[in-house]
Amino acid sequence: MAKATLIAIGNEILIGRTLDTNTHWLAQNLNARGIEIAQILVIADQEEAIKNALDWGFTKSEIIISCGGLGGTIDDITRRTIADYFGTYLKTHEPTLRKIEKIYQERNRPFTEVAARISLVPEGCQVLPNEEGLAPGLLFTKENTHQCYFVLPGVPHEMKHLAQTHVFPYIEKHYDSHFFRSITLRTMGVTETYLATLLAPFEQKLLPSMQLAYNPSLSSLDIRFSISTLEEKELIQFNTLLEELKNILAPFLFGEGEATLEEVLGNLLIANASSISVAESCTGGALCAKIISVPGASRYIHGGIVAYANEQKINLLGVKPSTLQEFGAVSEQTAIEMAVGIREKMGTTIGLSTTGIAGPDGATPTKPVGTVWIGYADAYNTYAKQFIFENNRERVIQRSVANAMYIVIKQIKGQKN
Amino acid sequence: MAKATLIAIGNEILIGRTLDTNTHWLAQNLNARGIEIAQILVIADQEEAIKNALDWGFTKSEIIISCGGLGGTIDDITRRTIADYFGTYLKTHEPTLRKIEKIYQERNRPFTEVAARISLVPEGCQVLPNEEGLAPGLLFTKENTHQCYFVLPGVPHEMKHLAQTHVFPYIEKHYDSHFFRSITLRTMGVTETYLATLLAPFEQKLLPSMQLAYNPSLSSLDIRFSISTLEEKELIQFNTLLEELKNILAPFLFGEGEATLEEVLGNLLIANASSISVAESCTGGALCAKIISVPGASRYIHGGIVAYANEQKINLLGVKPSTLQEFGAVSEQTAIEMAVGIREKMGTTIGLSTTGIAGPDGATPTKPVGTVWIGYADAYNTYAKQFIFENNRERVIQRSVANAMYIVIKQIKGQKN
Numbered sequence: 077m078a079k080a081t082l083i084a085i086g087n088e089i090l091i092g093r094t095l096d097t098n099t100h101w102l103a104q105n106l107n108a109r110g111i112e113i114a115q116i117l118v119i120a121d122q123e124e125a126i127k128n129a130l131d132w133g134f135t136k137s138e139i140i141i142s143c144g145g146l147g148g149t150i151d152d153i154t155r156r157t158i159a160d161y162f163g164t165y166l167k168t169h170e171p172t173l174r175k176i177e178k179i180y181q182e183r184n185r186p187f188t189e190v191a192a193r194i195s196l197v198p199e200g201c202q203v204l205p206n207e208e209g210l211a212p213g214l215l216f217t218k219e220n221t222h223q224c225y226f227v228l229p230g231v232p233h234e235m236k237h238l239a240q241t242h243v244f245p246y247i248e249k250h251y252d253s254h255f256f257r258s259i260t261l262r263t264m265g266v267t268e269t270y271l272a273t274l275l276a277p278f279e280q281k282l283l284p285s286m287q288l289a290y291n292p293s294l295s296s297l298d299i300r301f302s303i304s305t306l307e308e309k310e311l312i313q314f315n316t317l318l319e320e321l322k323n324i325l326a327p328f329l330f331g332e333g334e335a336t337l338e339e340v341l342g343n344l345l346i347a348n349a350s351s352i353s354v355a356e357s358c359t360g361g362a363l364c365a366k367i368i369s370v371p372g373a374s375r376y377i378h379g380g381i382v383a384y385a386n387e388q389k390i391n392l393l394g395v396k397p398s399t400l401q402e403f404g405a406v407s408e409q410t411a412i413e414m415a416v417g418i419r420e421k422m423g424t425t426i427g428l429s430t431t432g433i434a435g436p437d438g439a440t441p442t443k444p445v446g447t448v449w450i451g452y453a454d455a456y457n458t459y460a461k462q463f464i465f466e467n468n469r470e471r472v473i474q475r476s477v478a479n480a481m482y483i484v485i486k487q488i489k490g491q492k493n
Numbered sequence: 494m495a496k497a498t499l500i501a502i503g504n505e506i507l508i509g510r511t512l513d514t515n516t517h518w519l520a521q522n523l524n525a526r527g528i529e530i531a532q533i534l535v536i537a538d539q540e541e542a543i544k545n546a547l548d549w550g551f552t553k554s555e556i557i558i559s560c561g562g563l564g565g566t567i568d569d570i571t572r573r574t575i576a577d578y579f580g581t582y583l584k585t586h587e588p589t590l591r592k593i594e595k596i597y598q599e600r601n602r603p604f605t606e607v608a609a610r611i612s613l614v615p616e617g618c619q620v621l622p623n624e625e626g627l628a629p630g631l632l633f634t635k636e637n638t639h640q641c642y643f644v645l646p647g648v649p650h651e652m653k654h655l656a657q658t659h660v661f662p663y664i665e666k667h668y669d670s671h672f673f674r675s676i677t678l679r680t681m682g683v684t685e686t687y688l689a690t691l692l693a694p695f696e697q698k699l700l701p702s703m704q705l706a707y708n709p710s711l712s713s714l715d716i717r718f719s720i721s722t723l724e725e726k727e728l729i730q731f732n733t734l735l736e737e738l739k740n741i742l743a744p745f746l747f748g749e750g751e752a753t754l755e756e757v758l759g760n761l762l763i764a765n766a767s768s769i770s771v772a773e774s775c776t777g778g779a780l781c782a783k784i785i786s787v788p789g790a791s792r793y794i795h796g797g798i799v800a801y802a803n804e805q806k807i808n809l810l811g812v813k814p815s816t817l818q819e820f821g822a823v824s825e826q827t828a829i830e831m832a833v834g835i836r837e838k839m840g841t842t843i844g845l846s847t848t849g850i851a852g853p854d855g856a857t858p859t860k861p862v863g864t865v866w867i868g869y870a871d872a873y874n875t876y877a878k879q880f881i882f883e884n885n886r887e888r889v890i891q892r893s894v895a896n897a898m899y900i901v902i903k904q905i906k907g908q909k910n
Contacts, residue, residue: 090530092521093677093708093717097512099535104509113507115542116535118516125532132549188690231709233885260510273605291505292648300510360785361778364799368777371853371886379801379809382781388796388839422805436788468650469788 077304078251079114080106081133085126085145085154086230089118098143098228098235105239109248110256110304111139121145126157130225138223138251141243144230146194146211158227159198162216166196169203172212179210201227204242209234213242224250255311258302259318260291262335263328264482268292271299271328278324281317285310294471295337295478299325330485337481338370344488345376345426352484353422354380355393355414357405358432358448363477378422383414393417406431406443411451411460419453426487427453428480432463434472446472450480452487461493494721495668496531497523498550502543502562502571503647506535515560515645515652522656526665527673527721528556538562543574547642555640555668558660561647563611563628575644576615579633583613586620589629596627618644621659626651630659641667672728675719676735679752680745681899685709688716688742695741698734702727711888712754712895716742747902754898755787761905762793762843769901770839771797772810772831774822775849775865780894795839800831810834823848823860828868828877836870843904844870845897849880851889863889867897869904878910 082102088094099116106113114136119125126145133140145154159166172195180187194210197203204213206229214227226243228235263271268290279288285305291298301321303314322329331340345352354364354377364380367373381392386405389395394417395410403409411431419427432448439445446465452458461483465475486493499519505511516533523530531553536542543562550557562571576583589612597604611627614620621630623646631644643660645652680688685707696705702722708715718738720731739746748757762769771781771794781797784790798809803822806812811834812827820826828848836844849865856862863882869875878900882892903910 087704088706088708088717089517090520090533091524091675091706091717091719092517092519092530093706093715094710095512095514095517100506100509100512102509103507107508113509115537116507118533118535120532185687186690188686190686190689190693233883233888258508269605269607270602272607273603276607287504289505289508289510291510293511298510300505300508302508356778359782360790361773361781361797361799364778365776365782365890368799368801369887369890373777374801377801379799379805380778381799381809382778382785382797384785384791384794384796392796392798392838421809466650470786471650473782473786 077110077112077256078139078247079112079137080139080141081114081129081137082116083129083133083140083142084116084118084230085121085142086118087121089144090120098230098232101232101236102141102143102239105244106247107258109244111247111251112304121153123153123157123160126154127161130161133225134218134221134223139247140223140225141228141239142226143228143235146227146229154227155196155198158214158216162198162201164198164200167199168192169195169197169212171205172197172203172210176210204238206234206238207241208237213238215242215246222250255306255308256302256304257311257314258300260333261299261301261322261325261329262296262331263299263325264296264330264337264478266297266328268297271297271325274324275299275321278317278321283310283313286314286317294474296330297328330482336370337478337485338366341367341481341485342370342373342376344485348425348488350425350488351376351378352426352428353378353418353424354480355418355427355429355451356380356382357384357389357414357430358434359430359473359476359480360384362473363428363430363480366477367481378424381418381421389414393421404440404443406433406447406449408449408460408462411449412453412458413451415451415453415460416458425454426484427451428484429460430476430480432472432476434469435467436469448472448476450476450483452483452493454487457487459493494527494529494673495556495664496529496554497556497558498531498546498554499533500546500550500557500559501533501535501647502538502559503535504538506561507537515647515649518649518653519558519560519656522661523664524675526661528664528668529721538570540570540574540577543571544578547578550642551635551638551640556664557640557642558645558656559643560645560652563644563646571644572613572615575631575633579615579618581615581617584616585609586612586614586629588622589614589620589627593627621655623651623655624658625654630655632659632663639667672723672725673719673721674728674731675717677750678716678718678739678742678746679713679748680716680742681713681747681754681895683714683745685714688714688745691741692716692738695734695738700727700730703731703734711891713747714745747899754895754902755783758784758898758902759787759790759793761902765842765905767842767905768793768795769843769845770795770835770841771897772835772844772846772868773797773799774801774806774831774847775851776847776890776893776897777801779890780845780847780897783894783898795841798835798838806831810838821860823850823864823866825866825877825879828866829870829875830868832868832870832877833875842871843901844868845901846877847893847897849889849893851886852884853886865889865893865896867893867900869900869910871904874904876910
């Protein structure tokens with residue numbers, strides 16, 4: 077199994093300004109091609125750091141991919157260092173220079189020295205045209221050791237474009253894959269410790285070529301089951317074990333692979349020719365935004381109302397003032413009236429609601445921060461379910477969004493909520 | 494200036510399942526204390542990888558902090574490897590064991606072997622109590638070299654809790670800081686290349702101890718100006734240059750430091766005793782959610798309506814059917830009617846709206862994916878502004894959200910939109 081080292085170059089990551097998502101995306105996509113990520117290094121835009129990282133990368137892996145450091149601003153020294161590392165020098169890449177000149181001309185902007193610097197590339201490497209940005213990618217190959225080094229820009233969509241058009245095709249062509257399979261089973265409503273105990277006897281049966289990993293997040297607990305082997309017959313065993321694993325996880329399983337809660341929900345709504353609308357208080361629009369984040373969501377979501385103030389709950393959703401007075405805004409009764417209200421207002425099959433205390437303010441002696449009611453309404457059922465999440469505004473909102481979608485998924489599947 | 498190496502331990506990061514945000518948060522908080530991050534390493538839960546990373550970390554820095562690998566599941570070997578690295582052995586930490594037993598008892602869950610494994614710690618290290626989770630943190634110190642190693646859990650809120658209660662106080666006490674200052678100036682509506690050219694003469698004046706870095710994101714272009722020096726008099730020069738920098742950036746500047754667009758907006762609304770409501774189409778609730786993400790937002794936002802379907806734009810926002818027919822849903826006229834409609838409906842000082850084509854579907858020959866109109870309405874002004882963003886659903890939504898907030902900020906400040 078070929079190994080890769082990923083390097084993120086950039087002071088802005090080390091000072092905590094930028095969150096590096098590039099290596100995460102590359103790791104996902106290389107793993108899916110049977111390439112193992114040996115390590116990820118985040119380093120400064122400094123000569124010594126870059127050379128050390130390349131040395132270490134070539135010791136531990138066949139493939140190195142770096143992101144970042146290709147801009148034209150003054151703090152960029154990546155290009156020069158890489159040329160030096162491979163014993164070559166920088167020269168202007170004419171097609172890139174002409175392309176940048178043309179773009180600047182079209183936009184009526186003065187051509188600057190900064191822009192010119194972007195077209196400098198090390199002599200002797202392969203230049204990878206960047207159709208989404210200015211700085212091209214670079215490819216160095218070491219024929220004697222069957223090793224390669226891809227230099228990509230740090231802007232995420234440019235990096236992805238170059239990876240898809242150049243890096244992945246090259247790797248698929250030049251590196252043998254093992255038999256590699258990996259499947260992710262996505263669960264909700266269960267803790268990692270509980271699942272670890274439940275799966276302990278199952279784990280005893282795994283071959284050394286198989287791996288089971290737990291990955292909890294705010295919107296799911298994912299179980300990844302994978303195999304990397306040279307023996308085709310082990311794949312058959314893997315498939316048998318996978319079925320067993322799915323049976324054990326069945327009560328908590330909502331999806332497989334990359335399928336998110338919002339995609340699973342969308343597909344179920346389409347399959348049932350159902351539509352949905354949402355009434356939000358504590359989630360503030362995040363639930364509606366999550367459902368709409370799926371391309372084509374207009375087929376099933378009509379919209380939503382964020383009734384953050386009590387007055388709006390009454391005026392826009394038809395919640396009874398007496399309900400708010402007697403039970404409070406964060407209550408089973410209010411959640412139900414909100415769900416019923418939005419369903420009627422928007423004329424959808426399903427109405428879904430959230431009302432809770434996201435914090436830091438708003439707690440009462442009987443309702444701590446994290447108390448959330450999620451309401452559900454369709455033509456036959458109306459109910460609300462209570463949750464107590466941790467005391468953290470962002471997490472309360474995210475967990476509420478995930479659990480609201482999960483309630484609808486279970487309801488449509490005919491499972492108990 | 495003391496240096497730190499951050500290590501994220503976890504196969505789930507290397508296989509691209511989990512996005513590592515822990516080292517990003519640590520980097521931010523350590524930089525703010527004048528600690529330089531030498532490197533960030535993401536490694537596998539493997540003996541050799543962990544030992545190599547510790548070796549490299551101690552070569553390059555005084556402080557090492559690792560996150561992850563402290564769970565109790567079968568794939569966790571961090572604890573054993575660390576004990577081995579420091580020439581010691583694992584033994585049960587009685588207070589932790591008793592705490593876990595008590596929690597399991599309270600929750601009526603059977604005490605498992607997995608749970609027991611969490612209370613194993615290397616003999617001789619300092620155990621850092623974890624009040625947000627089960628696994629405690631660990632601290633190893635090397636007195637002869639004035640080096641230290643903190644072992645933290647990977648669950649973000651547990652890691653942050655331990656960092657705040659133990660790591661940062663220890664570092665502040667034991668490591669001398671240089672004179673360190675860092676300020677981030679946040680801009681909108683300008684490109685990195687343009688600013689780099691504009692700031693080139695300014696950059697010529699910087700001392701070697703000063704640094705200027707650019708950090709573009711979907712919601713701002715941040716300029717970070719910092720100094721790390723032993724000379725107090727250089728700080729005076731830094732302050733003079735900082736004023737000059739602010740003057741150059743003034744036309745684009747919306748905030749300083751960690752202030753986000755939504756916080757700046759919130760503070761301006763409070764200062765002006767203004768309220769806001771939003772009518773969303775293409776942003777699907779993300780604008781409302783972003784404004785509400787700020788604690789205390791209920792003081793100025795009343796709520797919003799996501800009118801994803803045209804029918805809802807008519808019924809809930811009072812957009813005229815003739816407007817939709819004549820100009821389309823993605824038009825200046827519709828954006829204005831949406832903003833006016835939500836303002837009246839919710840009785841707020843300001844109404845804000847978004848309507849656009851987020852893609853991948855919905856483009857027309859004259860309106861490509863990425864076309865967005867943002868509408869603004871208050872008692873004296875109503876207008877809409879057009880944007881053409883890139884062809885990417887998520888980025889169109891995020892850029893629309895940021896620009897909508899920026900329009901209100903400029904309007905309140907009396908700047909031209």
